[in-house]
Each structure stands twice: as structure tokens, then as C-alpha cells.
Amino acid sequence: MSIEDIKKELYNNVLSGDFELTAGLAQKAIKEKTNPMEVINSSLIPAIELVGEKFGRKEYFLPDLMRSANAMKKALDILEEEIDKSGIERKSQGKIVIGTVKGDIHEIGKSIVAALLAAKGFDVVDLGIDVSSDMFIDNIIEKKADILAMSALLPITMPYQGLVIEELKKRGIRDKVKVMVGGAPVTQEHAEKVGADGYAGNAVDAVKLAEKLMKE
């Protein structure tokens, strides 16, 4: 199998979510002395981008997205290990601390966003659900995060996004981190009201927003 065939197979397997073969294909690519960064950039990222687009167009559903993300991760783990060994620096798109705010245990939307961000090359620190203001801020400081992404699914927990932003100001780090908000009842108007830097209505747009915020 030529390296081009391996890359093509990897692309197809990520696209179809066939995660049994991707680790083996990544190992084959390494045996062929291919630059692992090239495999990531030419196979994995285009494939997962297309998966994200298909998800946005409702051609793919969550199980498809999860299987594709899993297929990609299995290959990525092997390729990243090789990158670490070789000393090549993989440029991160940025570091994002993400979580569902305190009082809210809804996880699905937040996890989809986290998966897509990771797939697009962001370093994602997923704090899970029911995350307090202190936990968000401590992690932003400790991990030197570029972006804070907060999700809220309940109308009663939406205001907590604003509370965290106020805490960021009090602790003097509001200008050090971009803040994006989302969640089913969250709107652009709410985002502006609480002083967030951006709002996204779905996971695909959240990734685009994160990319945009990193350029600002």
C-alpha cells in the first residue's frame, strides 16, 4: 500500500467512522517514514471537517460524529506519539477551557462542541458539568487558556454565564481570555447582555467562532 493509499484510507475510515482500522493505518504511515503532521493535515483534519459539515447539514447524526471522532482519535494518538518522539512541534489552534455552568448538568451539546474543537486542533480542557465560577477561573489561569466556552441549557442557569464573566473582571483577567457562550436557550442578545465575546448557535459555528476569536 502506497503512502497515498494509506492517507486515502485513513480519510475514508474517519469519514465512515470505521475506527477498527485507523490505528493500524497510522502505524503503517509511520513505518513508511511519513511526516505524521502531514498525515494529520492531509487526511484526518479534512475528514473530520467534512464530518462536521455533514453533521451541520443533518446528513450525519451524533453516532456518526462520535464514531468518526473515535476513528480519528485512534489514529491521532499514534501519530501524536510519533510527533512527541521526533520533537516536531504540533501547533495548537489555541487552548480552550469548556464546561456547563453551575446548577446545570446538561452535557450533550457541550461535549459535541468539545469533540469538534479537539478534532480541529484546539487543546480542549473539558471541565464537565455543574462547573463553578472558581473552577472555570482557576483552570483558565492554571492552563493559560485563550478561550473560555460556557454552556447552559436551562433558563435558570443562563445568568451564571454572566456571573463568571463578572468574576473574571474582579480577578483582573477578563482581557486575558476570550469568552464564548452557547446552549439551547442562549441567544446573541443574551451573549451581549452578559458581556461575552461571542455566541454560537450550534457546534459547527462554535468551532468557527473559536477560530475567529483566536485571530482577534
Next chain:
Amino acid sequence: MENSKELMIMTLNLQKTSRIPVALHWWGVYKYEALGLDYRKDAWKEGEKLSDVYTEFYEKFKPDWFHLHIGTPKYFKDSEIINKNGKSYLKISDKFRSLKKEDKYFSSNSSDDEEIMDFPDYLLGSRCSKPKIDLSSVKKIDDFIKKYIHMSVQEIIEMGYTDHIPKIVSRYGDDVFLAVHIPSAICEIFDPTTGYLGFEQGLMSFFDYPKEMRYFLKRCYEEQLEWAKAYAKAGVHSFIISESYISPDLASPEIYRRFMKDVHKEYFKEIKNHGLIPICMFWGDSVPLLNDYIETNVMAIMFEESKKGFNLDIQKIRESADNRICIFGNLDSIYLLREGNEEEIKNEVARQAKGSRYNFIIANGSPVTPDTPEQNVKCLISTGRELKWH
């Protein structure tokens, strides 16, 4: 002129009535707030006292039904909320600890301490962590169900889960429609934090263990029929389940058709056989599966309001349903009921009802949320009560 019970039953059976019923639903936390109670303390009253909360709330707003929830186990009596390591827990009274051990609905929680239960103070404790299932064989599934899920009708009643119902039945059973609404078996399986599989594992299991997953789903719904039977025995008229997590926008229409449709058909048929009217709240974008849902023997469908990713126009849905099934309205609980004014509510109620022909019940989409002005709820109900069929 029909009373509320007759009105609801006739509408659910697509029969001509004198007016459109109004069924405010998911009274949830709001019922405590509207009565000036603190749900963190008052939600834990024993069943009989809970029935007083329902009664007072009903008398305040007078919708056409009682929207009841799963109830309260007897061992919550005299419990107290304690704080431990920064988290809230429900401390069970010593005298009821042995009873708690026999309960499979709430008791399989994650706490290491037998005396206390997880008590997320925003959720009324409805999401105590469940043990995780191994789907690798039918035997393991059967053993799991026996150990962690099965409760007979008698056990459910003895545990106190129907204690909130008798007083309501005796006072209102002939005049007002009484419905119990509980999470479906899917919710118990797929809840991301507490489910038997969790959300991600649940979705992956459709691919990794298709045969076993189908069996597990079928068995879980069979087990849930025990709950329907218990509520039927207590005297309610309808059994509602909420279907979430495998909606077409999340799991795909195909997964529903392959794994759930037949299970639902059998399940709703059985609910009817036990004398209850089966109603289902299908969360998410229900439009792609509307015809499939109609074919499941369910008698009415409830919808949430439109969300950012999908549009649920109740008039179009009713048109597509073509008088084959009763459709509940989906007035926006947040941006209309909580934040709108009376004029907007009147207009939207009228818009949703326009063109309906004996197959429609005026209702909100999501649960009524805290801080919803009482006059808005009253406006919804009074406007609805004045509307005639088109």
C-alpha cells in the same frame, strides 16, 4: 357542556367537543414557587402532602388536567438536606433506611454512604446515579434488570410512589383528567450523568451490541409497564412518558426505526390494555418521525417549542398528522410564557389553535420555568378556555 375530564378524553379520542382543552404541563418546580413554597424543602414531603401541593396549584390555575409526576417514596419522610464536602445530599431518616435499600428507582445512587443520597439542589433528586450495565450477554442483561430495575406493581405502591394520587382521585377523579408523566426507560438508560449506559456509550451500543441493545430496550419498557399499572391502580386516566436522547436530530431517524418503533408499539398498546391513555412527549426535532410516531399506538404527542436547530410549527405538524392523532401545542415556555406579555400570549394561543379540528390541546412546550409571571399562566389558560374549534 363537558367537564375537563370528558373534554380531554374526547379530544384525545379525536371526538367533537364544545371547546379546545388547555393542558398546562410540567408543573415541576413552578408549582412550589407559585404557592410560595421552597421546593428544596417542600418537595420532599411525603406523598399525601404532595397531593395538597398539586391540589392547591390546580385550584389556583384550573387547567383541564392534573399533570402529576412520579411521586415521592415513603422513606423521604423526615429526611433533611445536608451539606458534605460542598455538595448537597438528602439525609434519610434512620427509621426509613431499611426501606430505602429496597427501592430500585432512587436507591441505586452513587453515594458511598448508605444514609445519604445525591441531592443536586437544582433537580429534585431525580437523577441519582444508576449502576452501569454490561451488554455482553442476554443473561447479564436479565440479571441486571432483576437486581437493579425490576419493581413489581405491589412494590411500587408499597414504596409510596403512588401516595400522592388517591386524595386527588377521590376529589377530582370524576371531573378532571389525571395524568402521570414520568421519564421513559430511554432516559434511565441514556442520561449522560446517571444512566445505565450514559449517552455516548448508549449511542455506541446501537452499533457495538445491536442485538443485546434491542433486547435491553424491550425489557426496560416491559419493566416500566409495572409503573403504568401501579398508577392505573391508583386511579389516574393517562400515562405519559418523555422520550429524549434518541430524537431524530440526535440519534437519526433510522436508529429509532430499527430499535425503538416496535418497542413503542407494543408498549403503548399495553398501556391502553391497562385502561390508560398513552401520551408521549417526543423531545427534539420530531418532524422527520411524525408518521412513525403516529403508527406506534400512542394517542397523543407532545412537542417542545422550536429550538435553534429545528422548527416545530404546530399548525404544520397538525396538518401533517391529518387528524390521525391528537397533538399538544408547544407555546414557548421561556420567551413567551416567562418573558412575553398577555397580548403576545393571546396571539400565539390563537395562532396555534387556528385551523384545529378536534385534535388539538393547548399546551406549553418545555416545562413552566421559575419566575414565570402568574398572570401569564392565567392568561394562557383563560385564553385557551375561550377558544372554539375552527
